[in-house]
Amino acid sequence: MGTELSGKVAFITGAGSGIGRAIAHELADHGADVAVNDISPERAELVSKEIVVQGRRAIAAVADISDFEQVQRAVQVASDELGPIDILVNNAGWDTLKPFLQGTLAEYNKIIDINFRGPIFVTRAVAEGMSRRKSGVIISIASDAGRVGSLGEAVYSGCKGGIIAISKSWARELARDHIRVNVICPGLIDTPLLHNLQENDFGRKVIGAITRQIPFGLGRPEQIADAVLFFASPASEYITGQVLSVSGGLTYQG
Numbered sequence: 001m002g003t004e005l006s007g008k009v010a011f012i013t014g015a016g017s018g019i020g021r022a023i024a025h026e027l028a029d030h031g032a033d034v035a036v037n038d039i040s041p042e043r044a045e046l047v048s049k050e051i052v053v054q055g056r057r058a059i060a061a062v063a064d065i066s067d068f069e070q071v072q073r074a075v076q077v078a079s080d081e082l083g084p085i086d087i088l089v090n091n092a093g094w095d096t097l098k099p100f101l102q103g104t105l106a107e108y109n110k111i112i113d114i115n116f117r118g119p120i121f122v123t124r125a126v127a128e129g130m131s132r133r134k135s136g137v138i139i140s141i142a143s144d145a146g147r148v149g150s151l152g153e154a155v156y157s158g159c160k161g162g163i164i165a166i167s168k169s170w171a172r173e174l175a176r177d178h179i180r181v182n183v184i185c186p187g188l189i190d191t192p193l194l195h196n197l198q199e200n201d202f203g204r205k206v207i208g209a210i211t212r213q214i215p216f217g218l219g220r221p222e223q224i225a226d227a228v229l230f231f232a233s234p235a236s237e238y239i240t241g242q243v244l245s246v247s248g249g250l251t252y253q254g
């Protein structure tokens with residue numbers, strides 16, 4: 001089975017930057033039309049224009065994924081404009097690097113809202129239609145932090161671990177509706193998020209130390225997008241409930 005996605009519609013969260021933007025381009029390259037979700041209208045518009053230039057249909061599906069009403073509206077607009085959503089990529093995420101005991105409650109809540117509540121809301125809004133149509137693919141971008149833990153990212157690691165567990169549960173529940181659910185765990189990928197994490201001394205030290213441990217060096221967003229394409233396409237039609245690290249040899253999971 002190949003990786004052709006012609007006639008498919010993908011909804012990608014946080015697609016205005018970094019990994020999400022690369023995923024949008026990769027799926028469009030293989031024929032998908034794309035709803036470019038982002039909390040930033042400017043970034044969503046820009047990437048959706050890039051996809052149109054690529055020759056596919058695209059819209060900016062602006063929403064804060066941690067606000068269920070905004071999510072429902074964006075999913076409705078995407079379906080009205082592009083057609084039913086076949087592929088959901090839960091990609092949007094956010095973090096700040098800080099020792100757990102120095103984090104504020106506001107920071108904990110923001111991390112939980114974006115990295116855990118958000119994907120739950122988006123999956124709820126999109127999977128209903130997939131369930132009715134008895135077809136769909138859901139891919140969540142977690143993190144190796146959710147598999148092995150990570151210094152200065154305790155709450156984020158917990159959210160990503162939660163995404164891994166909830167995705168396996170979604171895979172079990174939704175298999176009867178022919179919906180596949182898989183998870184990709186990036187290691188360290190060169191994106192604006194990774195740059196922001198190094199704004200303070202602690203962040204620079206932690207990211208520098210981890211980077212030195214990666215046999216293949218820092219990753220590129222396109223390398224995550226390649227794995228997403230595999231899970232989005234018929235090439236993985238017999239695979240569900242699985243977790244794949246794409247981290248250049250940083251971690252080795254059983």
Ligand SMILES: NC(=O)c1ccc[n+]([C@@H]2O[C@H](COP(=O)([O-])OP(=O)(O)OC[C@H]3O[C@@H](n4cnc5c(N)ncnc54)[C@H](O)[C@@H]3O)[C@@H](O)[C@H]2O)c1
Pocket residue numbers: 013014015016017018019020037038039040043063064065066090091092093094114118141142143144185186187188189190191192193194
């Ligand atoms: N870059 C890495 O090293 C790395 C490593 C492991 C996991 N990840 C994960 O990969 C995903 C993408 O990260 P990235 O590095 O490309 O980050 P990025 O900051 O470059 O892009 C994230 C995008 O998500 C958007 N976003 C943030 N909050 C949002 C919200 N509430 N609603 C909608 N959109 C929102 C941002 O506006 C931004 O455009 C995240 O889930 C992140 O946790 C990244």
